[in-house]
Amino acid sequence: xxxxxxxxxxxxxxxxxxxxxxxxxxxxxxxxxxxxxxxxxxxxxxxxxxxxxxxxxxxxxxxxxxxxxxxxxxxxxxxxxxxxxxxxxxxxxxxxxxxxxxxxxxxxxxxxxxxxxxxxxxxxxxxxxxxxxxxxxxxxxxxxxxxxxxxxxxxxxxxxxxxxxxxxxxxxxxxxxxxxxxxxxxxxxxxxxxxxxxxxxxxxxxxxxxxxxxxxxxxxxxxxxxxxxxxxxxxxxxxxxxxxxxxxxxxxxxxxxxxxxxxxxxxxxxxxxxxxxxxxxxxxxxxxxxxxxxxxxxxxxxxxxxxxxxxxxxxxxxxxxxxxxxxxxxxxxxxxxxxxxxxxxxxxxxxxxxxxxxxxxxxxxxxxxxxxxxxxxxxxxxxxxxxxxxxxxxxxxxxxxxxxxxxxxxxxxxxxxxxxxxxxxxxxxxxxxxxxxxxxxxxxxxxxxxxxxxxxxxxxxxxxx
Ligand SMILES: Cc1cc2nc3c(=O)[nH]c(=O)nc-3n(C[C@H](O)[C@H](O)[C@H](O)COP(=O)(O)OP(=O)(O)OC[C@H]3O[C@@H](n4cnc5c(N)ncnc54)[C@H](O)[C@@H]3O)c2cc1C
Numbered sequence: 001x002x003x004x005x006x007x008x009x010x011x012x013x014x015x016x017x018x019x020x021x022x023x024x025x026x027x028x029x030x031x032x033x034x035x036x037x038x039x040x041x042x043x044x045x046x047x048x049x050x051x052x053x054x055x056x057x058x059x060x061x062x063x064x065x066x067x068x069x070x071x072x073x074x075x076x077x078x079x080x081x082x083x084x085x086x087x088x089x090x091x092x093x094x095x096x097x098x099x100x101x102x103x104x105x106x107x108x109x110x111x112x113x114x115x116x117x118x119x120x121x122x123x124x125x126x127x128x129x130x131x132x133x134x135x136x137x138x139x140x141x142x143x144x145x146x147x148x149x150x151x152x153x154x155x156x157x158x159x160x161x162x163x164x165x166x167x168x169x170x171x172x173x174x175x176x177x178x179x180x181x182x183x184x185x186x187x188x189x190x191x192x193x194x195x196x197x198x199x200x201x202x203x204x205x206x207x208x209x210x211x212x213x214x215x216x217x218x219x220x221x222x223x224x225x226x227x228x229x230x231x232x233x234x235x236x237x238x239x240x241x242x243x244x245x246x247x248x249x250x251x252x253x254x255x256x257x258x259x260x261x262x263x264x265x266x267x268x269x270x271x272x273x274x275x276x277x278x279x280x281x282x283x284x285x286x287x288x289x290x291x292x293x294x295x296x297x298x299x300x301x302x303x304x305x306x307x308x309x310x311x312x313x314x315x316x317x318x319x320x321x322x323x324x325x326x327x328x329x330x331x332x333x334x335x336x337x338x339x340x341x342x343x344x345x346x347x348x349x350x351x352x353x354x355x356x357x358x359x360x361x362x363x364x365x366x367x368x369x370x371x372x373x374x375x376x377x378x379x380x381x382x383x384x385x386x387x388x389x390x391x392x393x394x395x396x397x398x399x400x401x402x403x404x405x406x407x408x409x410x411x412x413x414x415x416x417x418x419x420x421x422x423x424x425x426x427x428x429x430x431x432x433x434x435x436x437x438x439x440x441x442x443x444x445x446x447x448x449x450x451x452x453x454x455x456x457x458x459x460x461x462x463x464x465x
Contacts, residue, residue: 001018002283002417003015003190004018004021004056004079005056005098006057006079006080006099006100007056007080007097007234008078008080009074009079009080009081009250009451010078013098014078014079016077016084016315017112020073020077020238024069024070025040025338026068027059027065027066028059028062028066029062029063029065030059030063031058031060032058032059033058033060033123034056034057034058034343038348039060040199041343043058043060043105044058044095044101045087045169045320046084046088046092046094046095046321047086047317047319047323047403048089048321049320049323050092050323051092051095053096054098054103055082055095055098055100055234056094056099056100057100057101058101058367059101059102060103060105060106061102061106061107062107062370062393063078063212064180064213064374067104067180068185068186070100070124071184072184074099074100074453076183076453079099080096080098080100081096081099081208081453081456082096082099082101082456083101083102083454083456084103084105085104085124086105086107086124086125086126086148086151086153087150088150088153088154088325089153089420090324090422090423090424091422091423091425092424093206094153096456101120102124103164104122104124104210104212105124106124107125107212108124108129109122110122110133112133112134112137112139112394114137114218116437117139117218117219118175118215119122119139119141119215120214120215121213121214121215121216122214123150123151123210123211124152125150125152126147126148126149127143127144127148127151127310128148128311128314131143131310136305138220139220139305140217140218140221140306141153141167141217141219142161142163142165142168142169142173143214144161144170144310145162145313146356147307147311148319151170152214153420155170155171155205156201156203157204157374157420158171158202158216158374158419159434160382160418160419160420162226162275163219163277164362164363164364165252165254165363165364166252166255167363168364168367169242169364169374171218171374173218174201174202174214175191175457176193177205177215178211178213179201179209180209180212181448182211182450182453184306187209189201190215196444197377197448199444200370201373202372202374203372203373204434204437204460205373206419206455206458207278207445207449207457207458207459207460208445208448208454210454220415221277221306223305224275224304225271225276225283225284225287225301226301226302226304227299227301227302228271228273228276228299228301228312229271229272229293229299229301230266230270230271230298230300231271232267232269232297233260233268233269233270233342233346235289235295235344236270236296236301236341236342236345237338237342238294238341239258240258240270240333240338240357242293242435243256243333244333246289246290247359247380250361250362251286251362252362253276253277253278253282253283254275254276254287255275255361255362256273256290256359257356257357257358257359258272258356258357259271259273259356259357259441260273260354260355261343261354261355262348262353266351268345268348270342272290273312274287277439280303289445290394316352316354317386317388319390321352321389321390322388322390322394322398323388324398324402325384325385325387325402325421325422325423326328326385326406327382328382328410328413328414329376329381329383329413329416330379330380330383330412330413331379331381331414332380332381333381336408337409339424340405341355344404344408347401349389349398349401350387350388350389350394352394353386353398353402354388354390355386356382356383356385356386356403357381357383358380358381358382358384359381360380360381365380369436369437370436370437373434374418375435375436376414376416376435379414379416382418382421385402385405399429416433416435417432418433419433419434419458430459438460439463442463445461445462446463446464450464
């Protein structure tokens with residue numbers, strides 16, 4: 001009987017009979033494709049062009065039954081598996097070499113229940129697609145700040161968004177999920193079903209199986225007051241110190257991010273990016289000090305449709321660039337972080353690189369650190385170096401610059417990272433995302449995925465207590 005060599009979960013390779021692959025193909029509603037077949041290149045291609053992996057097989061799933069068949073196949077044959085939602089994960093864990101890729105990107109159903117203010121979403125959906133359906137009813141749920149991002153991976157790690165301070169993370173609005181676990185069973189996890197799994201999914205969810213459906217709570221969200229206030233780089237230290245003071249006491253309705261970036265004409269700037277949800281006169285009043293500070297070279301703050309705010313930075317992060325990120329969480333932005341950022345910006349190797357300070361407070365921070373698997377509720381700032389460039393010959397230079405700036409930052413950040421920002425940075429950094437919830441997560445992993453079938457993620461090792 002002919003056999004097919006695939007990468008194995010336990011390392012090395014697994015020999016799988018042609019007939020077993022034929023049996024899997026017969027069970028699937030969606031296509032099972034390999035190199036050279038339609039859909040293969042699209043499925044294996046990720047947002048981050050640094051990742052170029054070639055799975056032996058891709059199951060382009062059309063529903064939960066396809067996922068169950070694929071999970072049973074990889075478990076029974078010891079085949080390495082990866083799971084792809086929107087393909088935006090910077091670490092590129094969604095695609096493996098030589099194994100089976102469970103590709104969820106074709107599963108795009110969205111059903112809004114406007115009366116109950118809930119939405120049921122399949123995992124191939126992108127932020128813009130979800131916003132489009134929910135905004136038809138004047139509703140929204142928090143799913144990121146760049147609308148091309150996949151909702152699946154984003155939600156399972158937490159889900160920062162412009163709505164986080166008012167309504168919490170994506171996970172804080174999750175009502176239930178359907179998930180195929182390593183035993184091939186489809187389970188519902190919610191506050192009343194498989195509660196332990198529901199806890200783990202909210203912040204460490206890439207580790208426990210393949211989510212086939214997300215149910216979220218929706219909120220009324222209409223126009224926002226948002227945009228950019230832009231200052232020259234020469235004033236950036238003062239602007240970022242002002243930003244730190246301004247963000248120390250904001251109401252839940254106002255969230256403000258800041259960044260150092262290069263405009264399309266090559267001008268390097270520091271930008272303040274507020275988003276206010278609420279009555280516009282109150283927003284105008286709250287934003288007055290931010291708009292009056294210093295001598296901005298541009299101020300685009302205006303009432304915007306929520307989807308326009310969501311799309312503000314889509315163009316800055318196109319698919320297919322080379323990306324390398326380093327990030328860490330902090331309770332406060334120190335002078336050292338601010339000054340190093342401005343100093344390093346002067347020698348940034350690529351105009352596509354952004355130094356970002358995302359800021360979170362309010363509803364996000366009022367949830368207990370062990371109420372969900374997402375631990376770092378007390379840390380207000382996510383400091384991220386988003387290095388992006390186009391020429392592979394520039395890779396080393398961009399990575400070195402990013403690492404050097406991060407090394408200066410590191411002593412002034414908490415030993416904590418947002419799991420969805422992490423690259424392939426080793427076990428310690430992965431653990432730093434889970435904080436003191438890690439021990440509980442290892443026991444949960446042992447219960448639902450004892451052989452670590454789902455290991456292509458910021459991995460939690462199964463440990464029997
Ligand atoms: C341009 C850009 C902007 C971003 N902005 C934000 C932001 O505003 N807020 C924020 O919180 N994050 C943001 N992120 C980070 C984002 O949360 C992660 O990139 C996230 O992984 C994206 O999800 P995805 O489904 O596209 O990822 P993928 O690359 O498909 O997957 C990432 C991880 O999730 C797992 N996974 C995917 N689908 C499933 C599933 N159905 N079941 C189980 N596991 C699954 C994968 O196996 C992988 O380990 C941004 C990323 C980019 C590139």
